[in-house]
Amino acid sequence: MKHLLRALLFFVLALVAWEALFRAKIWSPVLVPSPVSVGRYLYEAAVDGTLWDATLVTMRRLLLGYGFGIALGLPLGLLTARFRIVKDTLGLVALGLQTLPSVCWVPLALLWFGQSETAMFFVVVMGTLWSMIIATDNGVRNVPPIYARAARTMGSSGLQLWFRVMLPASLPYIVSGMKQGWAFAWRSLMAAEIYVTILSGFGLGNLLHYGRELNAMEQVIGIMFVIIVIGLLADKILFSPWEKFLHRRWGTAK
Amino acid sequence: MTLSTELQSETPSKLSVQHISKRYRSGGREVHALDDVSLEVGEGEFICLVGPSGCGKSTLLNIIAGLEFADEGRLYTAGAPITGPGRDRMVLFQEAALFPWLxxxxxxxxxxxxxxxxxxxxxxEVAQFYLKLVGLEKFTKSYVHELSGGMKQRVALARALAPNPRVLLMDEPFAALDALTRQQLYGDLQDIWQQHRKTIVFVTHNVREAVCLGDRVALFSPHPGRIKEQFTITLPRRRDINSIELARYAIEITAALKGDARPSDEYAI
Structure with missing residues (x-):
């Protein structure tokens, strides 16, 4: 409770300082809007629905691409861990492409798929997939060999061994891979939305982009806030339960 | 199958190890881990394999478990050849190897x-029966990291006993525990073994431990790994690790062991 109050006080003071700077008129109000006008923009965008629509469009793109990237990356990561030949081929590709900032996929996606949802999907998948493959592969390789030995003496083998032992045993690595994949996907999607306009839907990145075009600084800052809040919520909703699970079972530090 | 028949001990198995040899490369050197080792273990017998590090006793246990394969020789449990891991032979490792996600x-x-x-x-019901047997019926919902080292090995013992194997293979299961916990487990293991007869092969480098637990102690010598000498322990059960009679056996076996010890080898007595 004490921590919460302290944090709250800090943010109130920051807002007051911001408003004071705005009133001092050191910078042009076009460049530094008042917190009140940012608040007003957010309120109006929420009331007329643009904010919800944009959030929905963005979240749909993100979850679709992210979900697909995880669903594809996990089995591929298991394959690279299991088969040497997959490790030497796909594993190397993943290692290389993972170092590529995922926004670098945007030009290629546009050329291949045009200004379409498919392009957005592609960029998000590329952001997620490679780090998921590497995290899964890494997770399986770090499973203590004694687990597999113990399981085999109890009659576990083949797929049963993989799904009941190797996969759960590598969960700590897989969850941190999912987190990293999320961060990459989120960043690359924002970059893509700012970079290209797709008529099938305006996401938060588009609103940010138009805010700049219209010199509507309160819109730019307002949308940045929304993006931060979504990032924080995603962490709480998507990853907190997993981390609690890991903490409870493995006894690792939070 | 009813529960009572499931809980009834299966007949413990006779274990037959015939002319086993095993070599492997380690750090560019060829290690002759086992050289023509033969061993007969009777039904329900408790045998301890003792020897210095590198004498092949753990390798032999792994081969019996079906986790490693011999270069030469044959192995049988209850007359059937061993071709891989099997539910009739359960293993207890030095680390409990419990799964943290369960x-x-x-x-x-x-x-x-x-x-x-x-x-x-x-x-x-079977699982709860064995957890009760090892004294952990109150900890069914606990997670592995919440248990002490001794409790972990008790769970591992329950896990190994639960499928009702005919042979129990134990690879220094108590080596990482403190002395007090270990002594308690010596007593409990003897009690459990007397109630639910299993053929037990127990690997250790602690001579007293071997004398305390085994009907028979097989002494291994290294380079190449061979059985050097065997001792039958006729002390009555349940044995106390601190008894003088037990110490006499331990001194005799340690003397035999030291015959091929290098100065760097240490033995716990």
């Missing part, structure tokens, strides 16, 4: 779930 009960259920012919409720 609670205690589910850890014990892991092997049981792979055993056909039991309903879910029966499996749970």
């Amino acid at each position: 609670d205690v009960l589910d850890n014990v259920l892991f092997g049981l779930k792979l055993k056909p012919g039991l309903s879910g409720a029966e499996r749970t």
Whole structure:
């Protein structure tokens, strides 16, 4: 409770300082809007629905691409861990492409798929997939060999061994891979939305982009806030339960 | 299958190790881990394999478990050749090797779930029976990291006993525990073994431990790994590790062991 109050006080003071700077008129109000006008923009965008629509469009793109990237990356990561030949081929590709900032996929996606949802999907998948493959592969390789030995003496083998032992045993690595994949996907999607306009839907990145075009600084800052809040919520909703699970079972530090 | 028949001990198995040899490369050197080792273990016998590090005793245990394969020789349990891991031979490792993502009960259920012919409720009942046997019936919902080292090995013992194996293979299971916990487990293991007869092969480098637990102690010598000498321990059960009679055996075996010890080798007496 004490921590919460302290944090709250800090943010109130920051807002007051911001408003004071705005009133001092050191910078042009076009460049530094008042917190009140940012608040007003957010309120109006929420009331007329643009904010919800944009959030929905963005979240749909993100979850679709992210979900697909995880669903594809996990089995591929298991394959690279299991088969040497997959490790030497796909594993190397993943290692290389993972170092590529995922926004670098945007030009290629546009050329291949045009200004379409498919392009957005592609960029998000590329952001997620490679780090998921590497995290899964890494997770399986770090499973203590004694687990597999113990399981085999109890009659576990083949797929049963993989799904009941190797996969759960590598969960700590897989969850941190999912987190990293999320961060990459989120960043690359924002970059893509700012970079290209797709008529099938305006996401938060588009609103940010138009805010700049219209010199509507309160819109730019307002949308940045929304993006931060979504990032924080995603962490709480998507990853907190997993981390609690890991903490409870493995006894690792939070 | 009813629960009572499931809980009834299967006949412990006779174990036959015939002319086993095993070499492997380690750090560019060829290690002759086992050289023509033969060993007969009777039904329900408790045998301890003792020797310095590198004498091949753990390798032999792994080969019996089906986790490693011999270059030459044959192995049989109850007359059937050993070709890989099997539910008739359960292993207890030095580390408990419990699964952290499962609670205690589910850890014990892991092997049981792979055993056909039991309903879910029966499996749970069997698991709880064995957890009670090792004194951990109150910890079914605990997670592995919440248990002490001794409790972990008790769970591992329950997990190994639950599918009702005919042979129990133990690879220095108590080596990482403190002395007090260890002594308690010596007593409990002897009690459990006398109630639920299993053929037990127990690897250790602690001579007293071997004398305390085994009907027979097989002494291994290294480079190449061979059985040097065997001792039959006729002390009455349940044996106390601190008794003088036990110490006499231990001194005799340690003297035999030191015959081929290098100065760097240490033995716990």
